[in-house]
Amino acid sequence: MSSSEPRGRMLFTSLIALVLTVLPLPPWLDLVRPAFLVLTVLYWSIAAPRAGGIGLGWFSGLLLDVFQGPVLGQHAMALSLVTYITSREHQKIRSKPAFQQALIVFAALVMYEVVVFAIDGWTGHPLTSPLRWIHPLTGALIWPLAAAILGHRNGRRS
Amino acid sequence: MAAFGTGGSRAQVRGPSPGFRFTLYAILSIVVMFLDQRHGWLEQARFVLQGAAYPIQLAVSSPSAAWKWLHESFETRDALRAENQRLQKQQRELELRTMRYEALARENGELRGLRDALPPVAQRWLAAEIVNIQLNSLRQRVLINRGTTNGVFKAQAVLDDKGLIGQTTHVGPWSAEVILITDPEHAVPVAIQRTGLRTIAVGAGDAASLALPYLPGNADIKTGDMLVTSGLGGVFPAGYPVARVTEVHRDAVQPLAQVRAIPFARIDTDTEVVLVWFRPEHPAAPAPASATGDLKVGNAALQPQPAPPPRPKPAVPDATRTPAPPVPTPGSPASPPAAPVSTPASPAPSAGRPPAPPNTSNSTAPAPSKKGTPAPAAAPAGVAPKGALSAPTNSKEPAAGDAAPTVAPKRPNSPTPAPPDATPRNP
Numbered sequence: 087m088s089s090s091e092p093r094g095r096m097l098f099t100s101l102i103a104l105v106l107t108v109l110p111l112p113p114w115l116d117l118v119r120p121a122f123l124v125l126t127v128l129y130w131s132i133a134a135p136r137a138g139g140i141g142l143g144w145f146s147g148l149l150l151d152v153f154q155g156p157v158l159g160q161h162a163m164a165l166s167l168v169t170y171i172t173s174r175e176h177q178k179i180r181s182k183p184a185f186q187q188a189l190i191v192f193a194a195l196v197m198y199e200v201v202v203f204a205i206d207g208w209t210g211h212p213l214t215s216p217l218r219w220i221h222p223l224t225g226a227l228i229w230p231l232a233a234a235i236l237g238h239r240n241g242r243r244s
Numbered sequence: 245m246a247a248f249g250t251g252g253s254r255a256q257v258r259g260p261s262p263g264f265r266f267t268l269y270a271i272l273s274i275v276v277m278f279l280d281q282r283h284g285w286l287e288q289a290r291f292v293l294q295g296a297a298y299p300i301q302l303a304v305s306s307p308s309a310a311w312k313w314l315h316e317s318f319e320t321r322d323a324l325r326a327e328n329q330r331l332q333k334q335q336r337e338l339e340l341r342t343m344r345y346e347a348l349a350r351e352n353g354e355l356r357g358l359r360d361a362l363p364p365v366a367q368r369w370l371a372a373e374i375v376n377i378q379l380n381s382l383r384q385r386v387l388i389n390r391g392t393t394n395g396v397f398k399a400q401a402v403l404d405d406k407g408l409i410g411q412t413t414h415v416g417p418w419s420a421e422v423i424l425i426t427d428p429e430h431a432v433p434v435a436i437q438r439t440g441l442r443t444i445a446v447g448a449g450d451a452a453s454l455a456l457p458y459l460p461g462n463a464d465i466k467t468g469d470m471l472v473t474s475g476l477g478g479v480f481p482a483g484y485p486v487a488r489v490t491e492v493h494r495d496a497v498q499p500l501a502q503v504r505a506i507p508f509a510r511i512d513t514d515t516e517v518v519l520v521w522f523r524p525e526h527p528a529a530p531a532p533a534s535a536t537g538d539l540k541v542g543n544a545a546l547q548p549q550p551a552p553p554p555r556p557k558p559a560v561p562d563a564t565r566t567p568a569p570p571v572p573t574p575g576s577p578a579s580p581p582a583a584p585v586s587t588p589a590s591p592a593p594s595a596g597r598p599p600a601p602p603n604t605s606n607s608t609a610p611a612p613s614k615k616g617t618p619a620p621a622a623a624p625a626g627v628a629p630k631g632a633l634s635a636p637t638n639s640k641e642p643a644a645g646d647a648a649p650t651v652a653p654k655r656p657n658s659p660t661p662a663p664p665d666a667t668p669r670n671p
Contacts (some may be wrong), residue, residue, distance in 0.1 A: 159276030
């Protein structure tokens with residue numbers, strides 16, 4: 087696996103994903119909007135754990151914190167946890183068929199949201215709306231497509 | 245720690261194992277969270293990060309901005325003419341409404357024994373545009389395109405032409421995040437204009453309503469009541485319109501009434517808002533001390549001041565400030581609120597506006613010395629709302645009757661008589 091090459095693409099796709107995350111959308115669409123940046127970071131932690139992995143997760147999380155977190159470090163914590171697990175298990179995940187991958191991603195997204203939710207509560211910014219649990223579902227649904235798009239150049243090259 | 249990481253992927257990884265790195269990053273984020281949450285020590289870091297994020301935010305909002313620009317520049321002549329007519333009509337109405345304002349204000353001042361009418365509590369305005377990006381969709385926050393380079397400071401009041409919108413939470417160099425009054429984490433100290441009853445309006449979480457959760461079941465409130473800011477809490481000055489009560493549920497078995505109100509400000513459709521700087525010496529101005537959470541220290545201008553500086557030199561900004569330090573000795577560290585300290589620009593306007601100070605000195609400085617404490621606090625407060633925004637509505641009888649309960653609480657004395665707003669003050 088080539089290690090350092092995808093770094094540029096990694097940053098580029100993460101930036102695009104961040105833009106997609108904060109793009110203004112009508113409210114109903116906004117509620118089902120998947121966490122694009124989290125998905126992208128997950129993808130890279132599975133596809134290139136050495137180049138991306140926890141560091142990428144942490145810094146993207148910090149960026150998310152600046153945009154939408156009540157406390158700095160919240161999303162960073164959640165994303166570094168999730169990327170740690172996925173990058174540790176990346177070989178197992180990679181060998182799974184798309185459907186099972188989507189299930190794993192769903193679990194990862196739920197874990198991410200649990201951590202964010204918990205930190206929300208601990209820091210005194212509770213947000214108990216059940217709507218916050220929608221995005222893991224849509225994220226898992228969109229995962230095969232996202233993985234295909236993100237891995238497009240990779241697949242052709244190798 | 246290292247043993248933790250040796251499980252899966254030691255083979256591919258050079259350098260520290262993923263478990264070790266994860267531990268590092270986790271500790272780092274916990275430290276960051278702690279510092280940010282507990283001490284606000286990361287304001288500087290946040291400031292830098294927010295500045296760094298602003299280009300991205302602008303880029304994201306640029307399509308809609310471009311669309312808006314296109315839309316505006318290709319608007320038809322008819323539409324423009326219609327709008328122009330509408331605006332002219334509106335301006336005429338406003339002029340008619342404010343025509344007698346000067347005279348009334350002066351008369352009011354004379355009646356209350358002040359030599360001159362108070363200047364309006366709002367000292368400076370700055371229009372800001374809402375940057376069209378999605379912050380956290382479940383929280384009611386917006387981003388505006390003004391930051392510390394424009395003199396914006398943390399916890400600054402944000403209004404639109406109809407009423408209160410919110411306050412700034414995180415301020416970057418060119419942008420600021422505004423927490424709306426409808427955010428569930430936000431609470432506005434309000435007063436019911438008809439009765440002067442004070443309470444707290446908490447955001448209900450959707451764009452269109454506020455809840456008043458701390459009113460007892462027998463409180464005198466009914467649908468249609470107008471809520472104005474009460475001037476407590478240290479952020480908003482007294483008398484600005486906030487919301488209109490739309491629902492009152494009284495349940496015999498519930499100790500508290502369930503009250504809903506709809507904000508006057510068009511919170512979900514606004515694209516332009518106004519940031520306001522208030523005269524700190526004005527009696528209706530937000531009492532600065534409680535912004536820092538210190539209940540003991542009040543607005544220095546409202547304190548019973550021992551001796552008026554006998555005819556100080558005409559350079560008045562000094563004059564109003566000189567009496568302050570001796571009185572609230574414990575508060576002097578706390579009394580500079582977030583306001584003038586954090587912004588390089590905000591002290592400037594106060595100094596750079598020569599006509600204002602003479603008025604303020606005449607009105608505020610002698611007043612406390614002449615009378616007892618409560619009177620001056622209550623008296624000019626009746627003037628303030630008119631000077632502020634809501635000229636037409638509250639010029640009637642409540643001015644006399646409701647001014648006293650509304651703003652009388654100078655923070656030092658109030659905690660006992662006014663439990664409802666003393667309790668959950670921190671939004």
